Structures are given as structure tokens and as C-alpha cells.
Amino acid sequence: MNTESLGTIFLNAALVNNFVLAYFLGICPFLGVSGKMETATKMGGAVTFVMIISSMCAYGIHSLLVAINAPFLQLISYIVVIASTVQLVEMFIKKISPALFKSLGIFLPLITTNCAILAVALFQTSKGYGFLQSVVYSLGAGAGFMLALVLIAGIREQLNFAEVPSISKGTALTLFIAGILSLCFMGFAGLGA
């Protein structure tokens, strides 16, 4: 059982060990949908929501698997839970906002293969967090993901007006910005510890 306080867990997940900039998790949507501020915010929201639900489920599944002594099923059951949550969110968004559904496009079903979500479930298990700690951890991870996405979307929107060498257009440029942001986030090191 882990005894870290809830505040520490949140700060750690959101800033010090930011999932995108320190752990490199969820890079695909990070590169894919960070072109516009609006999509970035909504994508962040959807991912956070899936994270929280799947983290709660993962806590239950883990206790169950420990009870029946079958840890090798962990990975498979986690991914099934995540896939079904994503399906649920997808139907929900399609119903209430078809426009948002369109703008997220292929990246919505791809939340299933967003490593950040599976990583939250795996990390909370390996760190031995309790139920409340797990929820706060997933909330922090989601907030951190959204923060990184919004920051880079803001920078990329401005960069549309800048002149860059032709070979650095696209992914390479985004990666350079991400690198610089990652350096900035190192300034948070030691904050939550």
C-alpha cells in the first residue's frame, strides 16, 4: 500500500513526470491533433475522461485478478476495458456533438491505442495505489496531457505565420518544440518529491 498524499500524486502526474513530455506517452495524438487549439482542448478532455473511467475499472480488475491469482490476464483485461470505454465515449460524442466527432476524426477510436491510458492503469497497479489515489493519479495524468497538448497547440498556431526551412516543416518542427517544452518542464523536478 502506497502512502503518498493526494496532492503529491496529482502534482507528480501532471507536472513533474508529465506523461507526454517526460514519459513520452500519448505522442501520436500529441503530434496528430495539436494543430488547432480547439481540437486539442477537446481531445484532452476526452482522453482525461477515458483515463478516469479506465483507472477505476483497472483498480477493480486488479483486486479481482489478485483474488483469483491470475496476474497474467492483467494486460488483456485492461485493454478490453479501455477499448469498451472508448467505444462508449465515441457513441456519446457522436450523439451530443457531431461536429466535434468529425473534427476528432480517426483520433477518437485511436484513443484505445493511446499509450498514456494503458500506462496510467499499469503504473497505478505497480505503485500500489488505493482507489482514491488511483483516481487522483489518473486525473493528474489527464490534466498533464491536456496541458501539454494545449501548450503545443498554442505554439503551433503561432508558427503558422513564421517562416521555417522547408525541410523542417511538419513533424520535425513539432518535435523540436516538444523538446524545448520538455526542457522547460524539467524545471518542475523536485516539486512533488
Next chain:
Amino acid sequence: MSSDKQKVTSTDEFIKGLWRDNPVFVQVLGMCPTLAVTNTAENAFAMGLATAFVLLMSNILVSLLRNFVPKQVRIASYILIIATFVTVTDYAIQAISVELHKSLGAFISLIVVNCLILSRAEAFASKNTVGRSILDALGMGLGFTFALFCLGAVREILGNGSIFNMPIFPEGYQSWIVMILPAGGFFTLAAWLLVINKVQTRKAKS
């Protein structure tokens, strides 16, 4: 004639993953492990091989089952197949080298959500014969390993002054710590992409 054509394209199936459609440098797939575990050449190499193995096995199985899996549940079944092989790989690495398992950490389990594997299952293995799927998986897997190795080697040489844990610089080399840190991963990949883009544009011109 037709067998001749078949032969050419089968080799092409294998070659394309290595360079022309390289999963990392050209398609920009499977970024998370690419950046996270490439701080040393050894980790990068091991990760590349583990991913290639899962890719190969899942491509074979998906291709074998392609006529039996209903269209509606195909993604879910692919994910289950992949997750099974990843669990096998996870336990195998633990058995071979506990140290390696420790340094790769959760990223072995995270092979499940490597977009590269799912995209090959969906885009290739579910539509092609077993033989071609194997060639495709081998090409893509080796291409992925090669790309990871390129990143890992640069980061280890600059960040640690060594390659495969063997020091290559004379005493007193001031290592670039930043290359080992997360930021270095972003910079190295960005730099490689610049090189590839440069080569491609030069080729297009001539």
C-alpha cells in the same frame, strides 16, 4: 509471367519496411517506445526486437484468421491477439534478463498499444496471405529496430560517450547529459527527420 511479378513484389514487401515506408522515419508510427527507451543503444535494440517479434506473431495469426473474424469485432480481436503475444514476450524477457526487464519497465507491456502493430494488422495482414504477412512483418520489424537503433546509438554516444556500454571517447569527454533526458529524445528524432527530409527532397529534385 505472373510468378515473376509475384516474386518481385514479395521482395518489395520486405524491402519497403526497411527504408521507403520505414515505420518511424516515414510513417511516424509507434512513437512512444521510440522515444522512451532509446536512451542507450542496448535498450533500443532489445525493444526493437521485442516489437518485431510481437509484430511477426500477430501478423501471422491475424492473416490466418482473416476469413473467420467478423468485420465488426476485428479491431477488438486484433488487440486481444497482440495483448496475448505481448504477455508472452513480457514473461520471456523477464526469464532471459531481469536487468533488461527492469530498464525497459512498463514499456514492454505498452507494446500492446504500439500503433505500428495494430496498423499492420489492419492495413496488411487482414488482407493478405500468410507468406506475405510474414515478409511484411519482418521488413517492418527490422525497419523499426533499425530506426530505434539509430536513435539509441546517437543518444548514447553523445549523452554517455559510449556505445553498447563501451566507452569510445578519450578520458575527459564532457557528455551531453541532455541527450539522455527526455528532451534529447525529441531533439534526436527531430534531427533524424531533418536528415531524411533532406535526402528525400534531394532525390526528388534529381
